Amino acid sequence: MSKSSISNSVIRRLPRYYRFLGELENNGYVRISSRELSEKMGLTASQIRQDFNCFGEFGQQGYGYNVSDLRIEIGKILGLDKQTPMILLGAGNLGKAIAAHIDFRNKGFDLIGAFDVNEGIIGKEIGDLKVRGIDELSTFCAENKPVAAILCVPMGAAEKLANTLIECGVKAFWNFTHYDLKVTHKGVAVENVHLGDSLTTLSYCLNNLNNSEK
Amino acid sequence: MSKSSISNSVIRRLPRYYRFLGELENNGYVRISSRELSEKMGLTASQIRQDFNCFGEFGQQGYGYNVSDLRIEIGKILGLDKQTPMILLGAGNLGKAIAAHIDFRNKGFDLIGAFDVNEGIIGKEIGDLKVRGIDELSTFCAENKPVAAILCVPMGAAEKLANTLIECGVKAFWNFTHYDLKVTHKGVAVENVHLGDSLTTLSYCLNNLNNSEK
DNA sequence: TAGATTGTTAATCGATTAACAATC
DNA sequence: TAGATTGTTAATCGATTAACAATC
Numbered sequence: 410m411s412k413s414s415i416s417n418s419v420i421r422r423l424p425r426y427y428r429f430l431g432e433l434e435n436n437g438y439v440r441i442s443s444r445e446l447s448e449k450m451g452l453t454a455s456q457i458r459q460d461f462n463c464f465g466e467f468g469q470q471g472y473g474y475n476v477s478d479l480r481i482e483i484g485k486i487l488g489l490d491k492q493t494p495m496i497l498l499g500a501g502n503l504g505k506a507i508a509a510h511i512d513f514r515n516k517g518f519d520l521i522g523a524f525d526v527n528e529g530i531i532g533k534e535i536g537d538l539k540v541r542g543i544d545e546l547s548t549f550c551a552e553n554k555p556v557a558a559i560l561c562v563p564m565g566a567a568e569k570l571a572n573t574l575i576e577c578g579v580k581a582f583w584n585f586t587h588y589d590l591k592v593t594h595k596g597v598a599v600e601n602v603h604l605g606d607s608l609t610t611l612s613y614c615l616n617n618l619n620n621s622e623k
Numbered sequence: 624m625s626k627s628s629i630s631n632s633v634i635r636r637l638p639r640y641y642r643f644l645g646e647l648e649n650n651g652y653v654r655i656s657s658r659e660l661s662e663k664m665g666l667t668a669s670q671i672r673q674d675f676n677c678f679g680e681f682g683q684q685g686y687g688y689n690v691s692d693l694r695i696e697i698g699k700i701l702g703l704d705k706q707t708p709m710i711l712l713g714a715g716n717l718g719k720a721i722a723a724h725i726d727f728r729n730k731g732f733d734l735i736g737a738f739d740v741n742e743g744i745i746g747k748e749i750g751d752l753k754v755r756g757i758d759e760l761s762t763f764c765a766e767n768k769p770v771a772a773i774l775c776v777p778m779g780a781a782e783k784l785a786n787t788l789i790e791c792g793v794k795a796f797w798n799f800t801h802y803d804l805k806v807t808h809k810g811v812a813v814e815n816v817h818l819g820d821s822l823t824t825l826s827y828c829l830n831n832l833n834n835s836e837k
Numbered sequence: 838t839a840g841a842t843t844g845t846t847a848a849t850c851g852a853t854t855a856a857c858a859a860t861c
Numbered sequence: 862t863a864g865a866t867t868g869t870t871a872a873t874c875g876a877t878t879a880a881c882a883a884t885c
Contacts, residue, residue, distance in 0.1 A: 415831075418852065424823035428801075442866060451805075454866095455854050462868060470867040471861045487823055488830030506720030507818070516819060517826030557829065581829040583822060587642075591665075598828035600821055604721070605730060607814055608797060609638035609701055612731030614812035615771065615795040616702030617629075632876065656842060668842095669878050676844060684843040685885040 419460050423487055425450065426460070430480035442473035492519035493581070495557040496549075498570060500525040500533070500540045503585060504561030508535045518557055522549055550577035557581035564588045633674050637701055639664065640674070644694035656687035706733040707795070709771040710763075712784060714739040714747070714754045717799060718775035722749045732771055736763055764791035771795035778802045 429450055433441060443454040450457075461467050461479075464486050468474045484490055495518040497504050504523070513520045523540045525531055531542045541549065549555075558579045560567055567588035574582075581598040584590045590599045643664055647655060657668040664671075675681050675693075678700050682688045698704055709732040711718050718737070727734045737754045739745055745756045755763065763769075772793045774781055781802035788796075795812040798804045804813045 416852070420824060420827055421820075423827060424817075424820035425803075427823065428820070444866080453854060455856095456852090458866095458868065459853080466868065468867050469861060470859070471865045473866065486827070488826040489823070493826070493829060502720040502723045506716040509716045511818060511822060513822075516822040517830075518822065557825070580832065581825055583825050589639075596832050598825060598832055600825040600828065602818070602821055603638075604725060604816070606635075606638035606642070607816055608725060608727075608730040608732065609641065609703070610634060611771070611795055611797055611812060611814040612702040612707070613634055613637060613700065614814065615707060616731075618794065618810050618812055630876070658842080667878060669880095670876090672842090672844065673877080680844065682843050683885060684883070685841045687842065 415463050419463055422452075422460055423483060426457075427480060427483045427487060427489070430476055430483065433476050434480060438476045440473045441476055443468070445473075487517065489515065489517045491517065493517060493557050494519050494521045494553065494555045495559065495581075495583075496520070496522040496524065496555040496579075497535075497538075497559045497561065498524050498543075498574070499559075499561035499563075500530050500535060501527070501561065504559065505535050507559060507561065507585070508538070521553055521555060524549075546573070547577060550574075550579075554578060557583070559583045559585065560590070561585045629677050633677055636666075636674055637697060640671075641694060641697045641701060641703070644690055644697065647690050648694060652690045654687045655690055657682070659687075701731065703729065703731045705731065707731060707771050708733050708735045708767065708769045709773065709795075709797075710734070710736040710738065710769040710793075711749075711752075711773045711775065712738050712757075712788075713773075713775035713777075714744050714749060715741070715775065718773065719749050721773060721775065721799070722752070735767055735769060738763075760787070761791060764788075764793075768792060771797070773797045773799065774804070775799045 429446070443457045447454040447457055458468075461474075465482070467479050467482050492514055495513065497508050497520060500508070500523045504525075508520060508523060520536075520538065523535055523538045524543050524546055525540050526543045531540050533540050556579060558574050558581070560570065560582060562570060564587040567584070567586040567590065571582060571590055575594055575597060580596060582590055582600070584599060584601045585604070587603070587605060590601055592599050643660070657671045661668040661671055672682075675688075679696070681693050681696050706728055709727065711722050711734060714722070714737045718739075722734060722737065734750075734752065737749055737752045738757050738760055739754050740757045745754050747754050769791075770793060772788050772795070774784065774796060776784060778801040781798070781800040781804065785796060785804055789808055789811060794810065796804055796814070798813060798815045799818070801817070801819060804815055806813050
């Protein structure tokens with residue numbers, strides 16, 4: 410009985426549930442109640458039950474939730490039971506680090522290609538991928554049909570590149586550029602990361618530690 | 624007449640306002656109305672006026688806001704008019720890339736040191752910093768008094784390291800580890816980045832493009 | 838002055854929390 | 862069965878939007 414439209418607040422909590430359930434499972438937990446989970450995660454039990462019930466009835470009265478089953482269910486909801494082919498655009502410092510650091514296959518993706526414009530970078534290896542020139546992009550897309558893309562290019566290149574990629578069939582963007590990628594095209598998912606905004610927020614919080622009660 | 628407690632939703636929008644105002648200024652804008660800004664940013668004019676009025680009266684009836692003045696005001700609110708000394712913990716792929724990629728001084732910080740445990744990394748240069756061994760940490764902190772820290776270490780090391788740093792006087796954490804750093808210690812600011820959760824969210828959105836109206 | 842746009846109050850909307858009947 | 866805990870409805874809280882008097 411999954412709801413037609415899930416609120417953004419709920420969606421943002423799902424990866425965290427998935428993570429905590431994985432840790433619980435690793436620590437030998439078989440069952441957990443919404444109350445116990447709420448204490449571990451710093452949420453209310455009510456909220457947890459409301460969140461899960463957006464997608465179905467995963468618990469059992471008087472018992473709670475089976476940790477392993479619940480984790481698998483949330484994994485399916487998140488699309489982690491499949492791997493969407495993904496490419497990296499911009500293999501500079503940040504792009505390389507992301508490619509090396511992220512466990513793509515456990516996040517629902519499979520990194521199958523990397524591209525750059527810089528002649529000094531083209532041909533270099535990142536993990537088991539060889540960085541290709543951007544001129545190979547359309548041929549590569551036609552052959553390998555990537556559906557997701559990581560943008561680690563300069564701000565000025567972001568919009569045009571995104572449009573090109575959409576024409577090539579890309580439907581999801583993980584955007585690390587300073588450009589606020591708009592979701593103008595229907596049927597395209599965008600996750601703007603904006604590390605700069607994150608650090609700026611930390612500056613605010615640090616400078617307002619005293620005058621905040623929370 | 625700044626409010627005592629600013630909601631998290633407002634705080635998260637501030638860096639974005641600051642960014643857009645900078646771009647407007649670069650494009651020669653002198654004044655802007657809340658309506659015009661709302662169209663550019665995809666917000667409502669009401670929300671923008673409410674947000675700004677949490678901190679003071681920055682506009683003028685019949686005119687709007689002076690772009691440059693407003694940007695400076697928001698910059699001050701965000702603490703960007705000073706630079707807090709910051710250190711990097713963990714100078715692997717991700718740490719190095721963050722250090723190279725972020726414009727710290729324009730985000731209210733100054734990167735003054737980098738540390739790692741790995742002998743193969745210690746001594747290497749990142750930008751104009753030489754990576755130090757973690758054994759030098761407490762001496763360095765006593766001498767240089769860093770107030771902020773970037774955590775790019777493995778999950779297992781995060782909690783203990785954070786506690787050590789707090790003892791050394793660190794009051795702000797930019798946390799890239801998989802560990803959910805709690806804000807147990809009063810007077811400590813934490814910004815958890817969680818790139819893995821971000822990518823997982825993208826997986827959800829991609830897999831639910833059809834059944835969502837928004 | 839007339840027009841424009843703010844600052845701010847009131848109304849609406851949505852998300853979180855509380856409560857409790859259903860049920861394992 | 863009795864106790865525990867869910868699923869779900871109702872109440873509360875907070876954030877967003879609308880409206881408008883104040884004023885540049």
